[in-house]
Amino acid sequence: MIVLGILGEIGAGKSFVAKQFGCPVFNADYEVNEIYNKDKISFKKIKAALPKFIKSFPINKAELSNALLSNKRNLKKIIKIVHPVVRKKMDIFLKKNESKKMVILDIPLLIENKLNKKSHILIFVNTKRLLINSRLKKRKNYNKKILQNLRKNQVSTNKKKKLADYIIDNNFSPNIIKKKIRLLKKKIIHERNSSRY
Numbered sequence: 001m002i003v004l005g006i007l008g009e010i011g012a013g014k015s016f017v018a019k020q021f022g023c024p025v026f027n028a029d030y031e032v033n034e035i036y037n038k039d040k041i042s043f044k045k046i047k048a049a050l051p052k053f054i055k056s057f058p059i060n061k062a063e064l065s066n067a068l069l070s071n072k073r074n075l076k077k078i079i080k081i082v083h084p085v086v087r088k089k090m091d092i093f094l095k096k097n098e099s100k101k102m103v104i105l106d107i108p109l110l111i112e113n114k115l116n117k118k119s120h121i122l123i124f125v126n127t128k129r130l131l132i133n134s135r136l137k138k139r140k141n142y143n144k145k146i147l148q149n150l151r152k153n154q155v156s157t158n159k160k161k162k163l164a165d166y167i168i169d170n171n172f173s174p175n176i177i178k179k180k181i182r183l184l185k186k187k188i189i190h191e192r193n194s195s196r197y
Contacts, residue, residue: 002102002192003094005116007160008125010108010150011132011139013170017125018106020181026093028107031086036064042085049077065143072149079153083113090115101189111155111163121188124164128171 036059053067
């Protein structure tokens, strides 16, 4: 099984790129939302860590935003509770799909939380800053201060680029990106198969 890890800035279009490979995708953002909406054990832990802010279940996004805006240390408290659960879900995903030719890990803190292995292939999604900013401003939950706090928890863009095995430019039309990804997918499979002999 070939495991691809998708790297890039917040708003670079990592999830769009991940989907175009046509393989099973582990989307950490989706899993975190599931935790906030359905995981009562995690809710109790988050509530105990942030009693002034977190009151209701499913976890209210406004309460979460207030906690993050109030103190940047609150983000680390949430990460400490949520990420072990995401890691378990990722392990289940990998086990469930071990017979597949290729799977994708779409995890914003893949490098930061040391979730990648040496055998994983890392792909950096390179997107112009102007395009990233315009995409982020269209999001319902857009908040500049929260975004800055999230970025501070991430490894720099330059370091991620250096760690990547491949770079995909996500500055073109969706059709061009899809063609580029199809070619890259063939190349990765061919190279992995060739390295076995």
